[in-house]
Each structure stands twice: as C-alpha cells, then as structure tokens.
Amino acid sequence: MHPIRKKRLTIVLFLLVGLGIAVALTTYALRQNINLFYDPSQISAGEAPVDVRIRAGGMVEEGSVVRDPDSLTIEFRVTDFNASVPVEYTGILPDLFAEGQGVVAMGRLNNNGRFVADQVLAKHDENYMPPEVADALEKAAKGQNKASENATTNTVSY
Amino acid sequence: MWQFFHKLGSPKWFFGIATRLMPWLLAGGVLLLMAGIVWGLAFAPKDYLQGNSYRIIFIHVPTAFIAQSIYIMMAVAAVVTLVWRMKLADVFVKAVAPVGLVLTFLALFTGAVWGKPTWGTWWIWDARLTSMLILLFLYGGVIALDRAINDEKSAARAVAILVLVGVVNIPIIKYSVEWWNTLHQPATFKLTEKPSMPADMWVPLLLSVLGLYLLFGWLACLRMQTEILFREQRTRWVKDYVMAGRG
Numbered sequence: 001m002h003p004i005r006k007k008r009l010t011i012v013l014f015l016l017v018g019l020g021i022a023v024a025l026t027t028y029a030l031r032q033n034i035n036l037f038y039d040p041s042q043i044s045a046g047e048a049p050v051d052v053r054i055r056a057g058g059m060v061e062e063g064s065v066v067r068d069p070d071s072l073t074i075e076f077r078v079t080d081f082n083a084s085v086p087v088e089y090t091g092i093l094p095d096l097f098a099e100g101q102g103v104v105a106m107g108r109l110n111n112n113g114r115f116v117a118d119q120v121l122a123k124h125d126e127n128y129m130p131p132e133v134a135d136a137l138e139k140a141a142k143g144q145n146k147a148s149e150n151a152t153t154n155t156v157s158y
Numbered sequence: 159m160w161q162f163f164h165k166l167g168s169p170k171w172f173f174g175i176a177t178r179l180m181p182w183l184l185a186g187g188v189l190l191l192m193a194g195i196v197w198g199l200a201f202a203p204k205d206y207l208q209g210n211s212y213r214i215i216f217i218h219v220p221t222a223f224i225a226q227s228i229y230i231m232m233a234v235a236a237v238v239t240l241v242w243r244m245k246l247a248d249v250f251v252k253a254v255a256p257v258g259l260v261l262t263f264l265a266l267f268t269g270a271v272w273g274k275p276t277w278g279t280w281w282i283w284d285a286r287l288t289s290m291l292i293l294l295f296l297y298g299g300v301i302a303l304d305r306a307i308n309d310e311k312s313a314a315r316a317v318a319i320l321v322l323v324g325v326v327n328i329p330i331i332k333y334s335v336e337w338w339n340t341l342h343q344p345a346t347f348k349l350t351e352k353p354s355m356p357a358d359m360w361v362p363l364l365l366s367v368l369g370l371y372l373l374f375g376w377l378a379c380l381r382m383q384t385e386i387l388f389r390e391q392r393t394r395w396v397k398d399y400v401m402a403g404r405g
Contacts, residue, residue: 008241015322023326027337035339036284057339094278096207104341121277126346128212128355130203 037104043115044083050109056085057104057123065099078103078115089117096122167244169386170395176379183376191369194220198362214272216363220370222265222290226328228258228374229293232300233325236318246382248314249389251321252304253381257374259297266290277341285334286342289327296324310389 001009027034037057038048048054061084064077072091076099077084087105097103102123107116129137198216205212232254238247269287270280281287303320307313335344346360347353353360390396 005241009237012237012240012322015319016325019323019326023330027330031338034285034337036282036341037339039339057341094276096276101207119278121279121282121341123341124208124276124343126343126354128205128208128215128346128359130356130358131206132203133356134206 040078040080040083040085043085043109044113048109050111053106053108055104055106056087056109056115056117057102058085059102060097060099062099078105085113085115087115087117087120089120091118091120093120094122096124167242167246169246169249169390170393172246173383173386173399176383180376180379183372183379187369187372187374187376189369190365191373194362194364194366194369198359198366202359202362203356208276211272211275214268216366218265218268218272219363220367221261221268223367224370224374225258225261225265225293226331227371228254228261229296229321229325229328232258232321233328236321239314239318240322245314245389246386248310248318249382249385250378251300251314251317253385254374254378255297255300255304257377257381259294259301261374262290262294262297266294282341284340284342285338286331286340289331289334292327293324293331296320296327300324 037055040056040058042048043056048056056078058078058080061077061079064075064084066075068074073088074090074093075086075088077086079085087107089105089107097120102125104121104123105115105117106119106121109115195216199213202213202216204210232251235247235250238244239251266287269290273282274280300317300320304313304317307316334340335342346355387396387399
C-alpha cells in the first residue's frame with residue numbers, strides 16, 4: 001500500500017479506536033442514568049432513592065394482583081425472581097398487563113418500601129407465537145393430556 | 159484484485175454496471191417485499207399476546223435493520239474516501255444518506271404506532287429509542303454538512319469524518335437492549351440461535367428484509383447515477399451518453 005494511504009488509514013483507525021474508548025467509558029460511567037428502570041433487587045437493596053420519581057421494572061408476580069372493586073386502584077408485586085417490590089397504581093392499565101408479564105412502572109418509592117406508581121407500561125418480550133401454540137404450551141405445562149404434549153413437541157421443532 | 163478496486167473507482171464503469179443491475183434489483187425487491195408484506199399482514203398467524211398489532215413488525219424491523227446497515231455501508235465508504243480519496247465512495251455517501259434518514263424515520267414512526275397499544279406510550283427515553291433518534295439526527299447532520307460546504311473535496315472529507323464519528327452509535331443501538339434496562343425488548347433474531355418465533359412469522363419477515371435490501375440497492379444505484387451525471391457533466395462520456403439518449 002502507498003505510504004501516504006497507510007498513514008491515513010492508521011489515522012482513521014486511531015480515530016475510531018479513540019472514539020470507541022471514549023464513548024465506552026462515558027456510557028459505562030453513566031450506566032445508571034441510561035438504565036430505564038431499577039429492578040426489584042436494586043430497590044430492596046436500598047439502591048433506589050426514596051421519594052424521587054423513578055421507574056421500577058420487572059415481572060408481575062403470579063397471583064399477586066389485587067384489584068379494588070370500587071375504584072381503578074390495583075396492587076401487585078413486581079419481581080425479578082430474586083426480590084420483589086409491592087406496587088400500587090390507580091389508573092388505566094395497558095392491554096398487555098397480566099400476571100407473569102413484564103412491566104415498567106413510573107412513580108415514587110415511599111418510606112415503607114412501597115412503590116406508588118402514576119404510570120404503568122407493559123414490557124413485551126422477544127417471543128412471538130400463534131395463539132394455538134401458546135395454548136398447547138400451556139396445556140403441556142399443566143400435563144393435561146398426551147395429545148397436547150404431542151402437539152407441543154411438533155411446535156417446538158419450528 | 160487491485161485492478162478491480164481501481165475500476166470500481168471509475169464513475170463511468172460503475173454507471174454501466176448500475177444500468178445493467180438496476181432492473182434486477184427493482185424486480186427482485188418489489189417481488190420479495192410484496193410477498194413478505196402480503197404474507198405477513200394477511201396470512202401469518204396472529205400473536206398470542208398482542209393479536210394483530212404485532213404485524214407492524216413486518217415494516218418496523220426491515221426499516222430499522224436497513225437504516226442501520228446503510229449507516230455501516232456509509233462508514234466503510236467514508237474510510238475509502240479518507241484513505242483512498244475515491245470519488246465514488248463519496249458519491250455513495252451523498253446518495254444514500256437521505257434514504258437512511260427516511261428509513262430511520264419510518265422505523266421510529268412505526269415503533270411509536272406499535273408502542274402505543276403494546277406498551278401504553280408513544281415514546282419513552284430508553285436507550286434503544288434514544289440511540290435510534292440519534293441515528294436520525296446523524297443522517298440529518300450528514301446531509302446538512304454536505305450541503306453547507308460548497309467545495310466538493312472539502313465536503314467529502316468533512317462528511318466522511320462525521321460519518322465515522324457517528325458509527326460508534328451503531329453498536330450502541332444494537333446492544334442497548336442487552337447492556338441496559340430498556341422498555342424495548344431484546345432482539346428476536348440472533349445469529350447463533352433459532353429465532354424465537356415460528357417459521358410462519360419469520361419467513362415473511364426475512365422476505366421483506368431482503369426485498370427492502372434489494373430496493374435500497376436499486377435506489378442507491380439510481381441516486382448514484384444521477385449524482386455521477388451531475389459531477390461528470392463536463393466529460394466526454396457523459397455528453398455522449400446524453401446525446402445518445404436524446405437521439
């Protein structure tokens with residue numbers, strides 16, 4: 001390669017490596033600001049500030065949802081299967097809100113360790129499947145009958 | 159190898175190749191994209207959780223994917239511009255930046271339309287969405303910088319440096335969903351694993367991605383040809399070409 005071009009290529013590579021390192025260090029230093037939400041482990045470990053507007057995210061714990069029959073108030077626990085945090089929210093929930101689904105709640109943590117949310121967003125995971133497959137999987141999980149188990153072994157081979 | 163590389167630098171040679179390639183790119187692109195979109199929107203099964211609203215994936219993923227690919231291609235072209243001073247590389251960057259801008263905008267827009275029914279919000283400042291917005295501004299910046307400098311050569315160098323600086327954003331977009339907590343879900347498709355969706359869903363998606371790639375190739379050829387004709391307007395071959403077209 002021509003020496004001048006070689007020199008230019010070296011400069012370009014240095015530029016890229018330097019930039020890469022600078023950005024990596026910056027984003028590493030700012031990681032807690034870039035994270036959209038605190039997870040339940042962080043909150044129960046006391047890493048999340050109290051009475052400051054923050055977001056908390058995780059899975060809605062199975063069997064933890066309690067609805068108030070007279071109002072839109074709902075209580076549930078958000079878990080990361082390590083720790084869980086009680087959340088209370090008054091308002092309309094997104095369609096995808098359900099037990100076992102991911103959510104991100106915005107609100108304040110009070111002194112009792114309860115998270116009072118003013119907005120609840122549903123978090124979708126990367127899995128997509130047709131309703132029949134989901135049904136079959138659920139049946140198989142319950143071990144109801146052999147026919148549906150056969151159906152799932154077929155669908156798993158997708 | 160080096161001879162091929164030098165040939166590639168000749169605008170005239172590229173012009174001829176592009177003319178021959180373009181009908182194939184257009185036909186293949188339209189065919190695949192139509193097949194993918196029709197299959198995806200009308201025949202693919204619906205999702206167990208999201209119902210029909212997930213179908214926006216058949217537009218959202220191709221646009222987002224190719225918007226990022228274009229930027230990577232632009233970065234490669236920028237290195238070529240800076241190191242080898244190849245005119246054609248600069249022509250490429252100039253020709254495709256607006257295409258990238260439009261695709262990035264479409265990805266953000268379709269994402270917002272999907273986000274409202276799924277998440278419950280149009281927009282959230284999470285790492286994936288924000289880094290994608292930065293990509294939109296980068297494309298805008300590249301176009302603006304190119305227009306702002308009158309001298310062709312200085313414009314080419316300035317734009318190439320900007321493109322290179324911006325390329326650090328691409329791995330951030332890609333890995334944002336893994337490095338940080340985001341509302342946006344992680345990738346459904348990974349090179350090392352089977353996609354976590356059935357074939358009835360990912361095949362049409364793959365078709366639309368390939369189709370959009372080919373259409374982008376066609377559009378890039380067309381826009382590069384226009385730019386070449388403009389830049390080489392004083393040369394013999396362009397005069398001959400134009401005269402032949404008229405006669």
